Amino acid sequence: MTQKKYHHGDLRAAALETGTELLKSRDADDLGLRELAREVGVSATALYRHFPDKDALLTALAYQAAEALGEFQKQAGLRAGGGNAGFAAMGIAYVDFAVENPALFRLMFRKAANIDVLSGDIESVGSAIRGLRETVAGLTPATLGDDKRKASALRAWSLVHGLACLILDGQIEYDRELIRSVVVSRSVLSS
Amino acid sequence: MTQKKYHHGDLRAAALETGTELLKSRDADDLGLRELAREVGVSATALYRHFPDKDALLTALAYQAAEALGEFQKQAGLRAGGGNAGFAAMGIAYVDFAVENPALFRLMFRKAANIDVLSGDIESVGSAIRGLRETVAGLTPATLGDDKRKASALRAWSLVHGLACLILDGQIEYDRELIRSVVVSRSVLSS
DNA sequence: CGATTAATGTTGACATTGTTATCATTATGC
DNA sequence: GCATAATGATAACAATGTCAACATTAATCG
Numbered sequence: 001m002t003q004k005k006y007h008h009g010d011l012r013a014a015a016l017e018t019g020t021e022l023l024k025s026r027d028a029d030d031l032g033l034r035e036l037a038r039e040v041g042v043s044a045t046a047l048y049r050h051f052p053d054k055d056a057l058l059t060a061l062a063y064q065a066a067e068a069l070g071e072f073q074k075q076a077g078l079r080a081g082g083g084n085a086g087f088a089a090m091g092i093a094y095v096d097f098a099v100e101n102p103a104l105f106r107l108m109f110r111k112a113a114n115i116d117v118l119s120g121d122i123e124s125v126g127s128a129i130r131g132l133r134e135t136v137a138g139l140t141p142a143t144l145g146d147d148k149r150k151a152s153a154l155r156a157w158s159l160v161h162g163l164a165c166l167i168l169d170g171q172i173e174y175d176r177e178l179i180r181s182v183v184v185s186r187s188v189l190s191s
Numbered sequence: 192m193t194q195k196k197y198h199h200g201d202l203r204a205a206a207l208e209t210g211t212e213l214l215k216s217r218d219a220d221d222l223g224l225r226e227l228a229r230e231v232g233v234s235a236t237a238l239y240r241h242f243p244d245k246d247a248l249l250t251a252l253a254y255q256a257a258e259a260l261g262e263f264q265k266q267a268g269l270r271a272g273g274g275n276a277g278f279a280a281m282g283i284a285y286v287d288f289a290v291e292n293p294a295l296f297r298l299m300f301r302k303a304a305n306i307d308v309l310s311g312d313i314e315s316v317g318s319a320i321r322g323l324r325e326t327v328a329g330l331t332p333a334t335l336g337d338d339k340r341k342a343s344a345l346r347a348w349s350l351v352h353g354l355a356c357l358i359l360d361g362q363i364e365y366d367r368e369l370i371r372s373v374v375v376s377r378s379v380l381s382s
Numbered sequence: 383c384g385a386t387t388a389a390t391g392t393t394g395a396c397a398t399t400g401t402t403a404t405c406a407t408t409a410t411g412c
Numbered sequence: 413g414c415a416t417a418a419t420g421a422t423a424a425c426a427a428t429g430t431c432a433a434c435a436t437t438a439a440t441c442g
Contacts, residue, residue, distance in 0.1 A: 005408085007407080007408055007409075007418085007419060007420070008419080008420080011420090032398090032399070032400090033399080033401090034399065034400080042421090043420065043421050043422080044400085044401090044421095045420080045421070045422085046419075048401080048402090049418075049419055049420075050419090053400080053401080054399095054400065054401090109356070109360045109362070110360070112360050112361060112362055113360060113361035147369075147372070150369065151372040151373050154354075154363065154369065154373050155350065155373045157353070157357065158350050158353035158357060158373065159346065159349050159350050159353055160349075160353070161353035161356060161357055162349035162350055162351070162352035162355075162356065163345075163349040163353070164353075165300070165353065165356050166349060166352055169300045169301070170303060170304035171300070171303055172345065178338075178341065178342060178345065181338070181339075181342040182342050182346045198390060198391075198436080198437055198438075199390080199391080202391090223427090223428070223429090224428075224429060224430090225427080225428060225429075226428095233391075233392095234391060235392095235428090235429085236393085236430080236431080237391050237392075239430080240389075240390050241390090244429080244430080245428095245429065
């Protein structure tokens with residue numbers, strides 16, 4: 001019988017897990033340190049043995065969320081069979097993930113500056129948001145100049161990211177078909 | 192000589208003004224109620240005579256920010272002389288405003304759900320974010336079907352919004368030319 | 383006018399939060 | 413088996429949003 005022991009076994013893992021669980025079931029990304037500790041069944045200060053402060057805890061959660069988004073997107077792309085259809089599917093998956101996990105999505109980008117993906121150690125960060133970036137970069141026609149490719153990739157990312165943010169902030173309603181047409185459109189988007 | 196009087200004259204206005212001032216000079220939108228009161232030179236609870244709670248205060252600030260953004264955008268559009276060039280200018284202005292006022296921009300959209308612009312009383316809200324929406328809607332070719340116009344407008348808004356958010360969250364660096372090429376591009380943007 | 387009442391500010395208190403210092407318990411390595 | 417590191421708990425602190433009770437000024441009306 002697994003009684004309550006003084007040592008938890010693997011707090012940190014438990015904290016991250018129930019932290020993610022809590023964030024999944026709410027809209028705002030305002031997870032409290034004491035709240036989490038309470039939920040895990042441990043004293044608030046115990047968490048300080050595994051994270052230097054609240055910010056580090058949230059950053060760790062954000063990191064996990066980034067991995068989850070990457071995986072979710074990748075699966076969607078594969079399911080659609082790559083190519084243009086695959087890319088559209090990934091764009092839609094990006095928005096879908098945000099809609100289904102608003103708090104995680106928000107937290108992820110609020111702490112994204114801490115997880116420096118762009119600035120340097122891409123390798124050390126692992127596969128985090130890297131897949132996301134690679135995808136965005138890889139989908140642009142290789143025949144274009146480098147700066148145009150860059151702009152094109154950035155355009156695609158900005159589009160789905162803006163869409164996701166506007167939906168989460170209640171500025172536009174979630175409409176799967178509308179989103180699809182926005183993401184997929186190619187000839188309509190003059191200026 | 193205007194001595195310190197017991198009654199401030201027009202707190203609320205003063206609170207909103209120095210609140211905006213404070214937010215202008217910082218990156219995160221975490222303005223504290225007590226902090227603001229301290230800055231205005233008034234007791235914390237005095238603010239409760241003018242705002243039901245902190246959330247209402249922040250919402251009022253967000254509302255003001257929305258008006259400022261609208262005006263800023265409008266001016267940019269006029270300066271560029273309307274039309275396609277004007278629209279591009281407005282898109283760039285949207286991003287520029289965000290970059291120059293990160294906290295205000297963030298706050299504005301964090302509280303945007305409270306200021307329901309879309310859901311109902313557009314008229315009562317005044318010119319707030321309305322100009323923004325009208326612009327987005329107005330720039331699409333009138334020859335298109337209604338749903339395609341809608342998608343096109345949404346696409347434009349999402350693009351600049353995503354761009355702004357990604358820059359504020361440190362995911363992409365601010366590069367005026369890159370932004371320009373992203374906003375202005377029209378033929379390159381194949382899915 | 384002068385007095386009553388509403389408007390606006392202040393003080394003190396409370397619960398909650400992140401954080402630190404100190405102490406308690408368990409696991410680990412020689 | 414014991415010293416020591418790892419991990420946990422308690423108590424306390426400062427800061428925050430908020431409320432109740434009280435103070436002061438402005439407005440209203442006879």
